[in-house]
Amino acid sequence: MSQPSPSAPSTTTSSAARKPRVSLAIATAFGLGYLPKAPGTFGSLAGVALTALYWTGLLPDKPFGHFAGDIHFDVSPTWMALTAIFSIALIGIAAASRAAKYLDTKDPQTVVIDEVSGQLIAYLGIGAGIPNWKYLLLGLILFRVFDIWKPFPARQAESLPGGLGIMADDWIAGIYAALGLWIARALGL
Numbered sequence: 001m002s003q004p005s006p007s008a009p010s011t012t013t014s015s016a017a018r019k020p021r022v023s024l025a026i027a028t029a030f031g032l033g034y035l036p037k038a039p040g041t042f043g044s045l046a047g048v049a050l051t052a053l054y055w056t057g058l059l060p061d062k063p064f065g066h067f068a069g070d071i072h073f074d075v076s077p078t079w080m081a082l083t084a085i086f087s088i089a090l091i092g093i094a095a096a097s098r099a100a101k102y103l104d105t106k107d108p109q110t111v112v113i114d115e116v117s118g119q120l121i122a123y124l125g126i127g128a129g130i131p132n133w134k135y136l137l138l139g140l141i142l143f144r145v146f147d148i149w150k151p152f153p154a155r156q157a158e159s160l161p162g163g164l165g166i167m168a169d170d171w172i173a174g175i176y177a178a179l180g181l182w183i184a185r186a187l188g189l
Helices: 021-027 039-055 077-103 113-126 133-149 162-186
Strands: 064-068 071-075
Touching (some): 039 113, 039 133, 077 113, 077 162, 113 133, 133 162
16 A cells, blocks of 8 residues: 655645635625625725614614613713724734635735725714715715825835734724814815
C-alpha cells in the first residue's frame, strides 16, 4: 500500500480553513455584498432601510420602562439607536476581520457591513425628530461621496489592522456626512 505524498491535500478539514458562515453573512450584510454591481451602495441602502424603519415607527420610538428588582428606568429611543449603531460597529469589526482573513484580502469588496455602519452614523447628523425622505436621500449621497473620496483621516484609517481598518474609514465618512446633514438641517434645507 502506498503512502500519500506530503504535498497531497489533507482529507481532514482544519478549523482554520472552515468557512466562517456567520461572519460572512454579517460582513456581506446578509448577501448584499455579493451583488455584482455597486455592492457598497447596496450596503449603504441597508443602512438607509434600517433608519427608515426606525423613523416610520416600525422600531420603537418611545421610551420603554424596564424593571430590575425595585429599580425602574426608561430606555430612550436615542439610546436604543446609539446602542444599535455601536453594536453593529463592534460586530462589524469581528465579522470583517474573519471574512478578510478567510478571503485572503485586506478589504474584500464583498464586505459591506462597513457601509451599513457608516451610513447609520451619517444619520446621527439629523438628530431627534422624524425628517422627510429628502434627509434620507441627502444622507445617502453625502455618505457615498465621503466614502469614495476618503478625506483625511479616512484614507489613513484604512491602514489600521484587520476589520478595524475595513470599518474605520467608513465611520469617518459617516461622521463627515453627519456634519453635512447637521448643517443642512441647521440651514433649514
